[in-house]
Amino acid sequence: MSIVNEENRSLEAKYRITSRLYDVLDYPWERQYREWRPRLLSDVRGAVIEVGVGTGRNLPHYHPDAEVTGIDLSKGMLKRATRRSRSAVCTFHPVHEDATVMASVPTSHFDWLVSTFLCCVMPDHLQPAAIEQFARVLKPGGRFRLLEMVYSKDPALRRRQRFFAPFVQMVYGARFDRDTLSHIEQSPQLHVTETHYLKADTYLVIDGLCRK
Numbered sequence: 001m002s003i004v005n006e007e008n009r010s011l012e013a014k015y016r017i018t019s020r021l022y023d024v025l026d027y028p029w030e031r032q033y034r035e036w037r038p039r040l041l042s043d044v045r046g047a048v049i050e051v052g053v054g055t056g057r058n059l060p061h062y063h064p065d066a067e068v069t070g071i072d073l074s075k076g077m078l079k080r081a082t083r084r085s086r087s088a089v090c091t092f093h094p095v096h097e098d099a100t101v102m103a104s105v106p107t108s109h110f111d112w113l114v115s116t117f118l119c120c121v122m123p124d125h126l127q128p129a130a131i132e133q134f135a136r137v138l139k140p141g142g143r144f145r146l147l148e149m150v151y152s153k154d155p156a157l158r159r160r161q162r163f164f165a166p167f168v169q170m171v172y173g174a175r176f177d178r179d180t181l182s183h184i185e186q187s188p189q190l191h192v193t194e195t196h197y198l199k200a201d202t203y204l205v206i207d208g209l210c211r212k
């Protein structure tokens, strides 16, 4: 796989280091996320593509009827996901692939597209290209579910997020101010059916389907 974009090349380089420590660094947050992951995936079945699969934190929570293709920019993250998939009941196919290109991913193939904490990492100007790929690889009527962190409107919570923002950007390349929901709303093929928050107004779930 060749990475066409300079920012994705530097993200891949970042994750070469981050992947070694990811599960340790993320542990304080993962204690909360691991309560959410089974609920997020409870109705996900069939051919599934998980974009930005990372170290495979979602994998143990998929139903046995899910056949999961997990794509990621980082080989280090994919290696860890493959290891974690051994304790999963779903089938897992790791693919080294850029979400904005997805050259090796077939068209209209997937029943579900899942992504957790990918778009908060992805620069806003690259998101329309990734969203176009999401629409391409989903079957007509295929569903998607994204989980992203966003800035709270509550001043106290926002102050706390601002405190962590430099760390989160340095280690993960993630930001709280990405505009993912509006990028999806501008897609001619992806339709948002529901949004809700998992905690306060900071962890946003975006649900939808593909009409084409």
Ligand SMILES: C[S@@+](CC[C@H](N)C(=O)[O-])C[C@H]1O[C@@H](n2cnc3c(N)ncnc32)[C@H](O)[C@@H]1O
Pocket (backbone or CB within 6 Å): 008, 011, 015, 051, 052, 053, 054, 055, 056, 057, 058, 071, 072, 073, 074, 077, 097, 098, 099, 100, 115, 116, 117, 118, 121, 122, 172, 174
């Ligand atoms: C913050 S981690 C989230 C990992 C995992 N989804 C989770 O919930 O723990 C973001 C992941 O997205 C991957 N990523 C970022 N940009 C990507 C892109 N353009 N294509 C594929 N993967 C990407 C990173 O390599 C990293 O593994």
